[in-house]
Amino acid sequence: MIKHYQKIAVAIDFSKQSMKALDRAILVAKDNSASLQLINVIDTKSFGSVAAYDPDYAEQQKEEHVTKMDGLKNEVIAAGVPVVEVIVKEGSAKEVLTELTGIELLICGATGVSNIEKMLIGSVAEQIVQNATCDVQIIR
Numbered sequence: 067m068i069k070h071y072q073k074i075a076v077a078i079d080f081s082k083q084s085m086k087a088l089d090r091a092i093l094v095a096k097d098n099s100a101s102l103q104l105i106n107v108i109d110t111k112s113f114g115s116v117a118a119y120d121p122d123y124a125e126q127q128k129e130e131h132v133t134k135m136d137g138l139k140n141e142v143i144a145a146g147v148p149v150v151e152v153i154v155k156e157g158s159a160k161e162v163l164t165e166l167t168g169i170e171l172l173i174c175g176a177t178g179v180s181n182i183e184k185m186l187i188g189s190v191a192e193q194i195v196q197n198a199t200c201d202v203q204i205i206r
Contacts, residue, residue: 069201071095075103075169077159077190080134083175087205088138091173092145094203101149103169104138106131107159128154159190164197173203 076091078084088104095102108127135152142150155162166172176191191204 069170071098071100071170071201073103073169074098074100074171074173075105075166077163077172077174077194078104078106078135078138079159079175080106081175081177083177083205085175087173087175088142090203090205092142092147094171094173095147096145100170101151102142102147103151103153103166104135104142105153105155105163105166106135107162108154108156109159110156111158124156128156160193160197163190163194164199166198166200169200171201171203172198173205176204176206 071094074091074095076084076088078088091102094100108124108131110124131154132152135154139150139152163172163174172194174191174194177189195202195204
């Protein structure tokens with residue numbers, strides 16, 4: 067039996083893979099008449115040590131990401147998904163994406179913008195598959 071999803075989230079890091087995930091999320095949301103959350107996580111853990119951390123840089127990044135995400139929201143609405151929410155958070159993508167509540171399906175790209183992190187720490191997608199409390203769809 068195929069599950070009917072009401073609330074779907076898609077992880078966006080602006081990589082090619084996450085844009086493919088967004089395309090798939092639009093299709094799935096339309097097929098299910100579901101709402102769609104566009105989620106972007108600004109990885110503040112990659113900013114370096116606390117001494118070198120510049121809060122102005124984080125705020126600038128957040129403003130830029132919110133602007134980009136609002137543009138994507140408008141594209142998603144134009145594509146036929148009427149209920150779209152944008153969420154931009156700071157922290158670890160692995161933690162934020164596996165702690166989402168109220169989501170029935172999380173869609174994300176197989177790889178993101180950080181191949182170095184994938185080699186050193188393990189991929190975000192792998193962590194999501196192992197730890198998410200909802201269904202997960204990984205897009206190549």
